[in-house]
Amino acid sequence: MTLFHGLSAFPVTPADEAGRVDTDRLQALVSRLAAAGVASIGVLGSTGGYPYFSSPERARALTAAVAAANSAPVLAGIGALRASDVLRHAQDAEAAGAAGLLLAPVSYLPLTDGEVLGLARDVAAASSLPILIYNNPGTTHFTISEDLLLRLAEIPTVRAVKNPAPPDGDFAAQIARLRPRLPEHFSLGYSGDATIVGALAAGADAWYSVIAGTFPEICRAFWEARADPGRLAALDARLGPLWDLFTAHGGIRVIHEAVNLIGLGPVALPRPLLPLPAPVRDEIAAALAAAGLLTGEAA
Amino acid sequence: MTLFHGLSAFPVTPADEAGRVDTDRLQALVSRLAAAGVASIGVLGSTGGYPYFSSPERARALTAAVAAANSAPVLAGIGALRASDVLRHAQDAEAAGAAGLLLAPVSYLPLTDGEVLGLARDVAAASSLPILIYNNPGTTHFTISEDLLLRLAEIPTVRAVKNPAPPDGDFAAQIARLRPRLPEHFSLGYSGDATIVGALAAGADAWYSVIAGTFPEICRAFWEARADPGRLAALDARLGPLWDLFTAHGGIRVIHEAVNLIGLGPVALPRPLLPLPAPVRDEIAAALAAAGLLTGEAA
Numbered sequence: 001m002t003l004f005h006g007l008s009a010f011p012v013t014p015a016d017e018a019g020r021v022d023t024d025r026l027q028a029l030v031s032r033l034a035a036a037g038v039a040s041i042g043v044l045g046s047t048g049g050y051p052y053f054s055s056p057e058r059a060r061a062l063t064a065a066v067a068a069a070n071s072a073p074v075l076a077g078i079g080a081l082r083a084s085d086v087l088r089h090a091q092d093a094e095a096a097g098a099a100g101l102l103l104a105p106v107s108y109l110p111l112t113d114g115e116v117l118g119l120a121r122d123v124a125a126a127s128s129l130p131i132l133i134y135n136n137p138g139t140t141h142f143t144i145s146e147d148l149l150l151r152l153a154e155i156p157t158v159r160a161v162k163n164p165a166p167p168d169g170d171f172a173a174q175i176a177r178l179r180p181r182l183p184e185h186f187s188l189g190y191s192g193d194a195t196i197v198g199a200l201a202a203g204a205d206a207w208y209s210v211i212a213g214t215f216p217e218i219c220r221a222f223w224e225a226r227a228d229p230g231r232l233a234a235l236d237a238r239l240g241p242l243w244d245l246f247t248a249h250g251g252i253r254v255i256h257e258a259v260n261l262i263g264l265g266p267v268a269l270p271r272p273l274l275p276l277p278a279p280v281r282d283e284i285a286a287a288l289a290a291a292g293l294l295t296g297e298a299a
Numbered sequence: 300m301t302l303f304h305g306l307s308a309f310p311v312t313p314a315d316e317a318g319r320v321d322t323d324r325l326q327a328l329v330s331r332l333a334a335a336g337v338a339s340i341g342v343l344g345s346t347g348g349y350p351y352f353s354s355p356e357r358a359r360a361l362t363a364a365v366a367a368a369n370s371a372p373v374l375a376g377i378g379a380l381r382a383s384d385v386l387r388h389a390q391d392a393e394a395a396g397a398a399g400l401l402l403a404p405v406s407y408l409p410l411t412d413g414e415v416l417g418l419a420r421d422v423a424a425a426s427s428l429p430i431l432i433y434n435n436p437g438t439t440h441f442t443i444s445e446d447l448l449l450r451l452a453e454i455p456t457v458r459a460v461k462n463p464a465p466p467d468g469d470f471a472a473q474i475a476r477l478r479p480r481l482p483e484h485f486s487l488g489y490s491g492d493a494t495i496v497g498a499l500a501a502g503a504d505a506w507y508s509v510i511a512g513t514f515p516e517i518c519r520a521f522w523e524a525r526a527d528p529g530r531l532a533a534l535d536a537r538l539g540p541l542w543d544l545f546t547a548h549g550g551i552r553v554i555h556e557a558v559n560l561i562g563l564g565p566v567a568l569p570r571p572l573l574p575l576p577a578p579v580r581d582e583i584a585a586a587l588a589a590a591g592l593l594t595g596e597a598a
Contacts, residue, residue: 017383046407052407082351084570108350108405109551109572115572119571122570122571139407141440270380270381271381271382271414272421273414274414
């Protein structure tokens, strides 16, 4: 098993309104994930709000998370608009004891493929840690094409990708296209919890999960059932109402409310982002209750 | 004439690779704009790379710009992902002596209309300066609809909008739709240099210009000719080759090369953004030469 194989759980980052990370509460979330036996813990992913935090707060969060992870590998989100900040985050992550780097091509002015390739090369030169390329066009507004991914994978320390669901929904076809052209042991993983069963059934190497950052046990059950279509479908049906809410409101917004509902909060996304309206929170509570997740997990 | 009327010129922000602003070079650009008699100077707009700079550097840039502006009003870009940073920027801008605030709804997780409205209200509560709403979906990935604009305009200190060209290109129709529903004296201005003649001919109140930040004289000529279709068309034709390059590569990337070509640099966008390739730089030089802009301006 390599670093980028299996279930990777992405917790939220508890913080105050000014962006000061609540390291005690973060450590409580992280130690819970380590105890659940996830393959890795993704700190400061999109779920953890990485672009909303200053560099010093990101370093504080990582140091606290690594200390709480009980030797479980921590993946550190290092994305930022300015390359000099990205390199600083890579070095801070390595100093904090992270096991891998999660690199998203965050953009304001649109980026070119050559610029994203240059950024990845600069990160590889600045840190010896393995790099997970984070393809998330919905937030970064840059799409890592399959052709660009193949070029990125030529960088020796680029070892994995975290892809969204393919536009046509055909995970098996994308994996079949990419696998023979990628280096051996390159990890092809996916995010997008609401459609993840398709990726698991198609043989994805990893699942980078929003929900696992708060409900790791049931997500481990998904992962263990990946070769058992009946069991996988039953688990997916159990979370169907939650997936509908993820699709309607965004999984990251929904999971913050879920953290509060199970008593691990209070947490909130930074303003101007607002909590979901009370009727939606009620729907989340109902979906969690129906899945048996509202008062302790049982997979 | 109000603050948000006429030609507003947006200079680049000279800085080193780590994001330290070169205030001497910025002041040289700003004092040149003040001498050219532009109506206002937009510091830390998209042209000035606002989201790529730290809050302290943004404050340094504004203080330096106001000192060099020789009483010309300075508009300060205050946008950021986190509301607490936006409010800090608003207060820093007021302390630095800015005359108005340029507020863009920067996003990572997608924003709702209610969240953008809440942000604008919070800014209005935190600063007495008039607010210019910055609608730039291509970079912020949030579209300020006409309906949302009308709601924003109900905030007493929200006095103006900087819109992109309407999707259908019909400036006159958009102005006719909005004008009767907006408060008296609310300023309806546009950006998008390559298509600005349409806005000027349609009676826009202001032009927020990338090119004017480096070539203010010819842009003043555009503004003065706004009621003279023949003269306006002749000026537009003169800059046609430059507009083609703006459209192909982005005006902000092109203008950085232009600053260097006329000897006001060196300036560069922050990495991972890269300079345009040498053949494109040659095209920019040719377009500037054809327009009479390569060796001093003459309108």
